[in-house]
Amino acid sequence: MTLYVFGHRNPDTDAICSAVAYADFLKQTIRPDAMAACCGTPNQRTEFALRKASVAAPKIIMDIRPVIEDACNREPVFAHRSDVFFDVYQRMNDHGIRAIPVLGDDDQIVGIVTLLDLLELMLHGGVDPVQAREVRSTLDQVAKVLGGSFQHAVEPQQIDDFVLTVGAMSAGGFTERMNKLPADRLLVVSGDRPTIQLPALECGVRALVVTGGYQLSSGLMQLAKANDVTVINSPYDTATTTMRIKAAQRIESVIDADFITLSAKTPVESVRTQLYRSPQTIFPVTDAGKLVGVLSKSDLVHTPQQEIVLVDHNELGQAVQGAETANIVEVLDHHRLGGSLKSTRPIRFTMEPVGSTCTLVAKMFQRANIVPSPGIALCMASGMISDTLFLRSPTTTDVDREVIEWLRQHCDCDLDEYAGEFFQIGSALRTCSPEQVVREDCKEFEESSRRFSISQIEEIGFDLFWQRKDELAKALKDLARENRLEFSALLVTDIASNGSLLLMSNEPEGWEEINYPQLEDKLYELNEVVSRKKQLLPLIISLLDSSPLTTG
DSSP: OOEEEEOOSSOOHHHHHHHHHHHHHHHHTTOTTEEEEESSOOOHHHHHHHHHHTOOOOEEOSBOSOBHHHHSBSSOOOEETTOBHHHHHHHHHHHTOSEEEEEOTTSBEEEEEEHHHHHHHHHTTTTOTTGGGEEEEEHHHHHHHHTOEEEEOSSTTSEEEEEEEEOOSOHHHHHHHHTTSOGGGEEEEESSOHHHHHHHHHHTOSEEEEOTTOOOOHHHHHHHHHTTOEEEEOSSOHHHHHHHHHTTOBGGGGOBOSOOOEETTSBHHHHHHHHHHOSOSEEEEEETTEEEEEEEGGGGTTOOOOEEEEESOOOGGGSOBTGGGSEEEEEEEOSOOOSOOOOSSOOEEEEOOOSOHHHHHHHHHHHTTOOOOHHHHHHHHHHHHHHHTTTTSTTOOHHHHHHHHHHHTTOSSOHHHHHHHHHHSOOHHHHSOHHHHHHHTEEEEEETTEEEEEEEEEESSSHHHHHHHHHHHHHHHHHHHHTTOSEEEEEEEETTTTEEEEEESSOOTTGGGOOSOEEETTEEEEETOOOIIIIIHHHHHHHHHHSOOOOO
C-alpha cells in the first residue's frame, strides 16, 4: 500500500512543498512507495513554485477513510450466466468459496449463485418423472463436461431443455417409456446396446450418448444422420455419464437477481452495519457498472489502514479527512503541539522551532548526505521563502538561514530574484473569490474546548483589501457558521511593510484586551505581526485564557 505524505487542509506553499520534498527523500531512503498528496488545490504561488521547479503537483486526495475497493478481493472469481454447474462448482471448489458473482453477456453483474443454489439445480423436480430429468444446456456443453466427442452433431450450440433418459432396462420397457416422452427433447444415454440405440434413433431423439468409449456402428450412424440425431461418445460408464450430464445444466435458473452491489468508492463505515445484517454472503464491487472485486463479511473484520505521514501540521482537525482512521507513521512539523493526535503504536515525531517545515526536510537530506535534485532543492527553498517571508519573519532562525544557503548551491536559479517573482505571483485578493480567500490558507484550532480558525494571505500593500473588505467580512462569517466555529480570523500580511491587518468574523469575550489599534468594527492593525503561529496564535490563546468560555 502506498505511503502518502500529506500537508494540512487548505495547504500553503510550505505544506505542499514539504510533502513533495519529503516524499522524494523517503523514496530514496526507506520507503520507495512514498507519494506526496494534498487535501486541497495548490494556490497560484504554490503552482508557480512547482512549475518553476519542474516538479509534479502532489496527488489531490480529500478523504482517506477506507473505501470498499481497499477492503475487497480485487481478483474476483466469477461465473457467466451461460456457465454450467460442473464448471462453476469446480471453480468455487478450487478457490474455496461458497458464493460467486455472475456476469451477463455484456460483463455487467446480473446476480449471485451460492453452493446451496447449485444443489437446488441438481435436485430440482423431486419425483416428477419429467422435471427430475430436465437438463437445460447445449450439446456442446454436455460433450465438454463429459470430455467426449461428437460422432455426429446437429445444432450443438442450441440451448435445449433436455429430458434425460437412461437405456438401462429391457428394450421393450425402454421403448414403452420413451414413447411417453417428447422425442425432440430426449437425451438418451446407452451403453453398447443396439437394441436400445435402434429404437432411439428410429424415434428421432434429440441426442444419443454412447457410454464406455464405444461408438455406433456404421449402419446405426446412417440412421442417426437420416433422422438428425446427434451422437456423442462418452469415455465414462453409464452411471458416471448420467451424473455428468446432470452437471452440464446451465446455472441461469438459480441465479439470485435480488442482491446488493457496492460501489468501489463507498466508505466502508457507511455500509458496515447494513452488510453485517444482510443475509447475503458476498457483495459484488463495481466501478462504472463493471465488476472489480468481491467483498465478504470477513473482509470487514480487519479493514486495511492507509499509511500516512503528516507534514507542516500535527492536529487531526487540520489533517486530511479520515486521518483518525489511518496509520500515522510519522509527523514532521514546526508548529505548536496541538494535543489532538493519538496513536496506538510508537511513531517518528520530529518537531523543531524553525521557520518552515521545508527547513526540517532539507536537514534530513543533509544528514543522509543526499544531494537534492535542483527541482527538489527549489521546492524546499520555496516553502522556506513562503513561510519566513524570505527570512524576514520573526519565526526565522539561524537554522533557516544556514539551510537556505545550502539550498542555494543546488538550485538552478538565483533565489533572490526568484523570491521577488514568487511574491509578485498569485495575489489572492486579485484572483480569488472572497470564499476562496478566507479558505486558501485556513487552519482550525481548538483551545480549552473553544474552536476557531485563522486564515492568512500575503499581499504587497493593502489597497485591494480595502476594496474588498466588506465581502471578505461576510465570507469570514459564513466560514465560521458553516464549520461551527466560535469565530474566524483573517490575517492579511503586507510583505513590503512587515505588518498585517486582522479581520474578525466576530469578537469573543475578552477581545477588548487585544491591545492593538482598532481601525473599524472587527478590524485591527497589527504592526510587526506577520506570523500566524508565533505571533497571532499565542495572542489569541492568551485572550481566550483570560476570559474562559462560560456555559449557561
